[in-house]
Amino acid sequence: MPVFFERRQLVTPGDLLAENEYMTGENTYKENGKIYATRVGLVNYEGKKVHVVALKSFYIPMVGDTVIGKVVEVTLGGWVIDIRAPYLAMLRASDALERPFRPQKDDLTALFDVGDLVIAKIVAYDRTHDPLLTVLEHELGKITRGQIVEITPTKIPRVIGKQGSMINMLKKETGCHIIIGQNGRILISGKSPEDERFAVMAIRKIEQEAHMAGLTDRVTEMIRKEKGVKEGTEHVSKETGKND
Amino acid sequence: MSQKKPEKMIDENDIRLDGRKLNEMRPVKIEVGVLGNADGSAYLEQGKNKILAAVYGPKEVHPKHLSLPDRAVLRCRYHMAPFSVEERKSPAPSRREMELSKVIREALEPSIFTEYYPRTAIDLFIEVLQADGGTRCAGMTVASLALADAGIPMRDLVGACAAGKVEGRLVLDLTDLEDKGGEADMPLAYMPNANAVTLLQMDGLLTIEEFEQVVNLALNGCKQVCQIQKEALKAKYITVKEAEAEKEEKEEKEETEED
Numbered sequence: 001m002p003v004f005f006e007r008r009q010l011v012t013p014g015d016l017l018a019e020n021e022y023m024t025g026e027n028t029y030k031e032n033g034k035i036y037a038t039r040v041g042l043v044n045y046e047g048k049k050v051h052v053v054a055l056k057s058f059y060i061p062m063v064g065d066t067v068i069g070k071v072v073e074v075t076l077g078g079w080v081i082d083i084r085a086p087y088l089a090m091l092r093a094s095d096a097l098e099r100p101f102r103p104q105k106d107d108l109t110a111l112f113d114v115g116d117l118v119i120a121k122i123v124a125y126d127r128t129h130d131p132l133l134t135v136l137e138h139e140l141g142k143i144t145r146g147q148i149v150e151i152t153p154t155k156i157p158r159v160i161g162k163q164g165s166m167i168n169m170l171k172k173e174t175g176c177h178i179i180i181g182q183n184g185r186i187l188i189s190g191k192s193p194e195d196e197r198f199a200v201m202a203i204r205k206i207e208q209e210a211h212m213a214g215l216t217d218r219v220t221e222m223i224r225k226e227k228g229v230k231e232g233t234e235h236v237s238k239e240t241g242k243n244d
Numbered sequence: 245m246s247q248k249k250p251e252k253m254i255d256e257n258d259i260r261l262d263g264r265k266l267n268e269m270r271p272v273k274i275e276v277g278v279l280g281n282a283d284g285s286a287y288l289e290q291g292k293n294k295i296l297a298a299v300y301g302p303k304e305v306h307p308k309h310l311s312l313p314d315r316a317v318l319r320c321r322y323h324m325a326p327f328s329v330e331e332r333k334s335p336a337p338s339r340r341e342m343e344l345s346k347v348i349r350e351a352l353e354p355s356i357f358t359e360y361y362p363r364t365a366i367d368l369f370i371e372v373l374q375a376d377g378g379t380r381c382a383g384m385t386v387a388s389l390a391l392a393d394a395g396i397p398m399r400d401l402v403g404a405c406a407a408g409k410v411e412g413r414l415v416l417d418l419t420d421l422e423d424k425g426g427e428a429d430m431p432l433a434y435m436p437n438a439n440a441v442t443l444l445q446m447d448g449l450l451t452i453e454e455f456e457q458v459v460n461l462a463l464n465g466c467k468q469v470c471q472i473q474k475e476a477l478k479a480k481y482i483t484v485k486e487a488e489a490e491k492e493e494k495e496e497k498e499e500t501e502e503d
Contacts, residue, residue, distance in 0.1 A: 012477045013355075013392050014400030014437040027397065029357075036437060038357065038397035040477055055481055057395040058283070058302070086302035086316075086364040127362050128313075152395075211481075 011037045018050045025051025059085045059153040059183040061131040068181035071116045084183045087130045095134040117143040146189030147196050151207045153184035158210040173223045174199040269417045274476035276393050284394025288386040292376035297390040302364035315358040317365045320349035324372040344380050351433045351443035357397045377420035378406045381431050404433035405465030407458045416465050430458050434466035
């Protein structure tokens, strides 16, 4: 029997998942024809491919990803940005200015200063070089308003949903503008703090219940219920008092 | 805890001072993900041993010259709290602690895919809060779980256990008293799925036959530890599921009450 677990079963590092003709997918490795897990997660067998959906991980940069980073240092020719990855990212002045960079005249702190949050895109990265960012594209640049929610990067696909089903629902139900950084940071900006609060709650729920089915419907229900609560605040506070 | 060395550590019925059989381990309790600010953490109690482990990283290396171009560096600190032993221990790292930090690092490094993250560092802190013999083994056991909890890709979990010789008898999982009064002590760390030993130390004297028996005894102990490790790691996520199920049940109940 070449398969040792059922689909979506919890595995730990070192667990033997499959043998021989199977291929390694994410978070697995092969040794002497045997495939083992490298992280805690849920196994999945897709045809001949075995992979593990990690329950906890950290962000590994990928070229083309949109990320939300924090400026940690302003250097002579650009900025050093923390993108929650094992490596600090570089944003060069020429990737932030739409005209040639003049080191004597341009004041980089006027554009981004230490502590600023920026939405950026990764333009270059490999294991020998730190990631390189750009902000010269639509919807990129400094964040001026809204709230940031941080979640485990492995759960980002769940927040987006199949063909964006989850994220579209969130945007529609809360009326907030939501930008997802692949590094696990999510920017929420809404018309009122209340709307933002709903979105934050929904994302927290998604993070907690990422491994369970039928999530989109339950989150929709939760938001609608919360909205109802807000409209009838007085009525509800009495009831919660009773329940305590 | 201040007790003089007893005359006999194993009685005529083969029962040890704490009531254990010769090949019996102390009860082990492990909890994973206990620290909010660490990337990964775990807490272990093995008899009177109480140990906390925390992992940070992979992250950029400071100072930079310590980084390696082809893999991550694992930096390990084994430290005993001043109150962990009977006589107050100086909090400064002692010769023994520095040596243990090194052997623990070398025992855990083969279990980690360090080559996946070049130019980074993984910081590992093992804090012994209460010590009663066998803390290096217990330290490795928790540290391995903390690494797994941090989401660091690993070949296998590392479980460790000691065995030795006390009053001419071969015993598993020695306490501080047995270690000090016994003839030999052998800590062993083991990766169960890879079937590989990553640490083997010994002090004292054993014959070749005894050595083999003690290795097998310790290996059995390691396998038990690994089983507990795995369960502890899974328990973290199963409890999440259970809590959710409970919450949903409660909500349903409330709803019916409201009606």
